[in-house]
Amino acid sequence: MRATLMYKAGDVRVVEVPDPEIEAPTDVVIRVTHACVCGSDLHPYHDLEDTPEGRRMGHEAIGVVEQIGADVERLAIGDTVIVPFAWSDNTCVHCRDGITTSCVHGGFFDGAPSATQAEKLRVPQADGTAVVVPAGTDESLFPSLLTLSDVYLTGHHAAVRGGVEAGKTVAVIGDGAVGLSAVLAAAQLGATTIILMGRHEARTDLGREFGATHVVAERGEEGIAAVLEITDGLGVHVVLEAVGHMPAYEQSYGIVRPGGTISRVGVPQYEDAPVGFASLFGKNVTLTGGPAAVRAYLEAALPTVLDGTIDPGRVFDRELPLGEIAEAYRLMDAREALKVLIRP
Amino acid sequence: MRATLMYKAGDVRVVEVPDPEIEAPTDVVIRVTHACVCGSDLHPYHDLEDTPEGRRMGHEAIGVVEQIGADVERLAIGDTVIVPFAWSDNTCVHCRDGITTSCVHGGFFDGAPSATQAEKLRVPQADGTAVVVPAGTDESLFPSLLTLSDVYLTGHHAAVRGGVEAGKTVAVIGDGAVGLSAVLAAAQLGATTIILMGRHEARTDLGREFGATHVVAERGEEGIAAVLEITDGLGVHVVLEAVGHMPAYEQSYGIVRPGGTISRVGVPQYEDAPVGFASLFGKNVTLTGGPAAVRAYLEAALPTVLDGTIDPGRVFDRELPLGEIAEAYRLMDAREALKVLIRP
Missing domain, CATH: 3.90.180.10 (Medium-chain alcohol dehydrogenases, catalytic domain)
Known part of the structure; x- marks a missing residue:
């Protein structure tokens, strides 16, 4: 064969x-x-x-x-x-x-x-x-x-492990097929605000059809500022990280609110990452996710x-x-x- | 004054x-x-x-x-x-x-x-x-x-954020006052197996009175092996990490079972730590905790x-x-x- x-x-x-x-x-x-x-x-x-x-x-x-x-x-x-x-x-x-x-x-x-x-x-x-x-x-x-x-159930896994439910504010990092799937899954689970972070317009347009209420094209510090602006300075309850590279991880802890959750399904292309007082611990942030x-x-x-x-x-x-x-x-x-x- | x-x-x-x-x-x-x-x-x-x-x-x-x-x-x-x-x-x-x-x-x-x-x-x-x-x-x-x-409510916070509940198998790393408090809190929340990892006998004796069902004095690879032995090779559902140093973190992901949770309340004396496929991601491990x-x-x-x-x-x-x-x-x-x- x-x-x-x-x-x-x-x-x-x-x-x-x-x-x-x-x-x-x-x-x-x-x-x-x-x-x-x-x-x-x-x-x-x-x-x-x-x-x-x-x-x-x-x-x-x-x-x-x-x-x-x-x-x-x-x-x-x-x-x-x-x-x-x-x-x-x-x-x-x-x-x-x-x-x-x-x-x-x-x-x-x-x-x-x-x-x-x-x-x-x-x-x-x-x-x-x-x-x-x-x-x-x-x-x-x-x-x-x-x-x-x-791909869809990997997005769903991110949302489930992240605790997405009705009333939660969600950000999805990545406009690839997993990220778009995570948008759809978050919408199915009842998230009211879904911010899709991506810059490929044809993809983010599909993301809007899947349920994204906001699209943020900026990355890094500008992207973080844009998400904080949308969320009255609080950050989001749940970040669904569908990329796997370090900048996406750093963006995640920049936009998650105190007590919130970062759920990763992008296979991490790093082993060590910040988890101490300045990133996760100080804000009581939960990090979860894994192979769906x-x-x-x-x-x-x-x-x-x-x-x-x-x-x-x-x-x-x-x-x-x-x-x-x-x-x-x-x-x-x-x-x-x-x-x-x-x-x- | x-x-x-x-x-x-x-x-x-x-x-x-x-x-x-x-x-x-x-x-x-x-x-x-x-x-x-x-x-x-x-x-x-x-x-x-x-x-x-x-x-x-x-x-x-x-x-x-x-x-x-x-x-x-x-x-x-x-x-x-x-x-x-x-x-x-x-x-x-x-x-x-x-x-x-x-x-x-x-x-x-x-x-x-x-x-x-x-x-x-x-x-x-x-x-x-x-x-x-x-x-x-x-x-x-x-x-x-x-x-x-x-101190007690910091132990309680670890247990609550870690999702300790009836039937869960729990390990507590550290026999200081926070660790012992975490043992007591886990017992109050209904954990059935509570493994206290510590080597100071007067303290681990108090830990037993607080509800620890097992005490593991070994550290590092030996400590991990001992916990796996107690848990039929599976590891524990929840690790309550009450130390804050890197060896305790490494021990945590060594003893947590797939889908389990590491809840930290020892103030981390590090910023970067392993979180990739080999430590947290591959096993769908959740990392949580923070200031109580x-x-x-x-x-x-x-x-x-x-x-x-x-x-x-x-x-x-x-x-x-x-x-x-x-x-x-x-x-x-x-x-x-x-x-x-x-x-x-």
């Missing part, structure tokens, strides 16, 4: 690889019908060292079950399934706590031997991981369903896509065949595309 | 200073009847630079109202009052949010022109700040009442001391007159005393 491999920063190729096979009795193998490129794929696209064997790419997928392990009970050949970016048994203590990305039998497709930007995918812990899409679901809904694999527990939210979110309550698939503004995925990376890196859907 | 001043690290003296006076119509002046030395006073005791004019010390007090500003309505001359370590108007937006240490009219006695290790104290925003002790309260309860000025909103908890805690439900004053193991306060600092710094009550 064909799969996407990255060999070094900027070097993405579609190559022939062996088909994945059932390795454990809890696996299924799916034929991937919908995949996409994630903002986090751009991190290795910027800095991956020479990797002669290539790194398998992609962690978001919808597909049709083609092979099934002996112990799989909940899935059948022919089922169309959404596959979250991390697999999980959905029964362990951490899954029961709602932190499926820390499943004791879990793992991440990102960098795994079988990843999603490919014609086929091996799904470990398939009973726990994959969620069936009802037969007969309209094709037009599939972009939105695909966002339940990662997509699986924990998926079954509740599915009907809201199917009935049209939310349409998070609008973050896809381009679609390309698998063979042109290198162009998808280029478009997203150049910010010429917000998010590219891939049809293997 | 006599007041305590620190002139440099290790140099604490009781000197004659002018009596405090009403400066704003919202002030009262109290005669301090009970004060004490805080673990956080030991930070300048270790590292205060030469300060020729001296730094006023002390931020915990009970006293009797002697003078009263024209706008004070809730207090009368002769009232015995508990004064939290920070003053606050108790009406502003942050006070209403329960973050009284961020009051827009607030401030900290620590380092202020009038501080509590003295015969008299000026209390700003007195209506909002001071809480009256019922007349006729038995003298034996005053050590416990004094802990409502800071003592005032927000004080009225609810008062009856629990008066009726004997809790006896947090047991953290005081010595009592000295104001004139001997330098010895109190020495005793606490040498860990010969847990916490010293001062009678001006």
